Amino acid sequence: MNTDIHRLLDEAFDGVEMTADARELKEEVRANLMARAAELEAQGKSPADAARSAIKELGPVEDLLGAPARRRTSDDAEPDLMELHARNKVRPNPGFVVRTTLLSVAAAAALTLAVLAAFEVVGGSAGAVLGLGLAAAAILGFVTADSLQQETTSNYAMPAGRAVSWGLATFAGIASLAAFGAFAVDTTAVTLAVAGGALALASIGLFSWLGATQTNRHKAWVRGLEHHTAAHQSEFWNDQQAAARFGMYSGAIWITGIGAAIALAIIFAWWWALVVLGVCIVLTMLVQARMQFRPNRTE
Amino acid sequence: MTETDPFAADLLRGNTETIVLGVLRRGDSYGFEIHKAIRDAAGGDHEIKEATLYATYRRLEKDGLVESYWGDESQGGRRKYYRITDAGRAVYRGRVAAWVATRRIIDTLLDVKDNA
Numbered sequence: 001m002n003t004d005i006h007r008l009l010d011e012a013f014d015g016v017e018m019t020a021d022a023r024e025l026k027e028e029v030r031a032n033l034m035a036r037a038a039e040l041e042a043q044g045k046s047p048a049d050a051a052r053s054a055i056k057e058l059g060p061v062e063d064l065l066g067a068p069a070r071r072r073t074s075d076d077a078e079p080d081l082m083e084l085h086a087r088n089k090v091r092p093n094p095g096f097v098v099r100t101t102l103l104s105v106a107a108a109a110a111l112t113l114a115v116l117a118a119f120e121v122v123g124g125s126a127g128a129v130l131g132l133g134l135a136a137a138a139i140l141g142f143v144t145a146d147s148l149q150q151e152t153t154s155n156y157a158m159p160a161g162r163a164v165s166w167g168l169a170t171f172a173g174i175a176s177l178a179a180f181g182a183f184a185v186d187t188t189a190v191t192l193a194v195a196g197g198a199l200a201l202a203s204i205g206l207f208s209w210l211g212a213t214q215t216n217r218h219k220a221w222v223r224g225l226e227h228h229t230a231a232h233q234s235e236f237w238n239d240q241q242a243a244a245r246f247g248m249y250s251g252a253i254w255i256t257g258i259g260a261a262i263a264l265a266i267i268f269a270w271w272w273a274l275v276v277l278g279v280c281i282v283l284t285m286l287v288q289a290r291m292q293f294r295p296n297r298t299e
Numbered sequence: 300m301t302e303t304d305p306f307a308a309d310l311l312r313g314n315t316e317t318i319v320l321g322v323l324r325r326g327d328s329y330g331f332e333i334h335k336a337i338r339d340a341a342g343g344d345h346e347i348k349e350a351t352l353y354a355t356y357r358r359l360e361k362d363g364l365v366e367s368y369w370g371d372e373s374q375g376g377r378r379k380y381y382r383i384t385d386a387g388r389a390v391y392r393g394r395v396a397a398w399v400a401t402r403r404i405i406d407t408l409l410d411v412k413d414n415a
Contacts (some may be wrong), residue, residue, distance in 0.1 A: 004309035004349050005415075006374060008342070022380075025353065027376060027377065027379070028329075028353075028378075028379040029353075030332060030376035031329065031330070031331070031370075031372070031376035031377060031378040031379065032329065032331040032334070032349075032378075033331075034376055035329075035331035035332070035378075036331055036334075039331075039335075042317065057349065058350075059350050060350075061346065063350040064349075064350050064353045064354070074362060125375075151389070155386075156385060156386045156388075156389030156390065157389050158385050158389075159388050164387065214381070214385075214387050215353050215366060215382065215384035215387075216363035216364075216366065216384040216385065216387075217384070217385045217386050217389075218363055219386065220361075220363060220364075220365075220386075223361075223362065223363045244362075297344035
């Protein structure tokens with residue numbers, strides 16, 4: 001191993017203020033220099049010569065460090081959200097909008113019919129539930145893959161292969177529900193339950209893999225904005241007491257709400273419970289809107 | 300030949316970001332390997348300076364076009380690897396399309412016949 005590299009690298013970084021950035025850069029450079037020195041040694045240079053050449057090729061360290069410091073100061077101007085948004089606007093493809101709308105309606109219709117068939121509201125058979133469910137699964141899988149391949153104002157288009165995988169995972173997930181639904185209608189068809197289980201496993205596996213290997217898709221302007229506004233984006237980020245208060249308010253709203261829902265459902269009719277729970281959701285959202293995103297107070 | 304070198308080097312340098320994305324598209328890589336890939340492709344005539352490359356990695360990472368992670372080499376320095384993101388792939392495709400279109404225009408304007 002070439003130890004001259006470490007000494008020369010320390011000399012090169014001598015006098016440089018060791019910020020976190022500089023330290024990280026130094027480590028990155030170190031590994032690259034060692035690889036370059038090894039290459040030069042393989043070409044017949046002595047270890048000392050190889051180390052010296054590798055460092056010399058690198059040039060002055062200030063050049064490596066100069067860029068980020070300058071960029072940070074130029075970022076300080078407050079970005080204007082509306083202007084950024086307008087400048088980066090991507091109009092949706094009209095064909096995509098039309099086909100997504102129509103397909104979503106078709107999928108919703110198929111799902112509704114499948115559920116009605118499963119509960120035998122309309123004359124239902126296991127075959128009908130399975131067929132309608134699979135149709136909905138195929139449509140929603142296609143819509144998912146199609147949507148991910150569209151470039152939007154804030155996101156780049158996803159590569160085709162990954163988008164198709166997301167579509168397949170969606171299909172498998174919904175198809176497994178369809179298989180289980182059909183099995184519920186006809187419990188003698190064990191194959192349906194087995195197929196449902198296999199599809200569910202495939203869907204979970206595919207979703208986990210996609211989630212674990214997902215990389216950034218945001219455009220640079222969105223990232224810049226996130227970075228810039230992170231400090232005053234959410235009240236809860238700065239003020240943990242506000243977050244705790246919000247938790248208590250939500251707890252109070254929901255405990256009262258669920259109690260009231262049960263009481264009303266027992267005394268009057270079951271659908272009163274739905275009304276009360278709906279009111280609870282609205283109240284929670286209002287409280288959150290008021291607490292988390294209140295206008296900037298002057299300090 | 301030597302007189303055209305600064306011009307050619309400028310052209311190459313102007314496309315550094317796209318070139319790095321192109322190298323990373325083949326697989327995750329670290330500084331020395333990326334630099335070597337560019338050096339080998341350029342045939343030693345001209346190359347992109349390492350300082351330019353380090354600045355490029357940082358800009359690409361800031362814009363979310365690449366992600367970095369430290370390797371687990373037990374011997375010597377740990378390598379900082381770069382991985383292209385979905386955003387990086389989309390930008391790469393757009394830049395390549397722009398390059399192909401521009402090259403055609405310049406070829407026409409400069410009256411380049413396919414004999415060079």
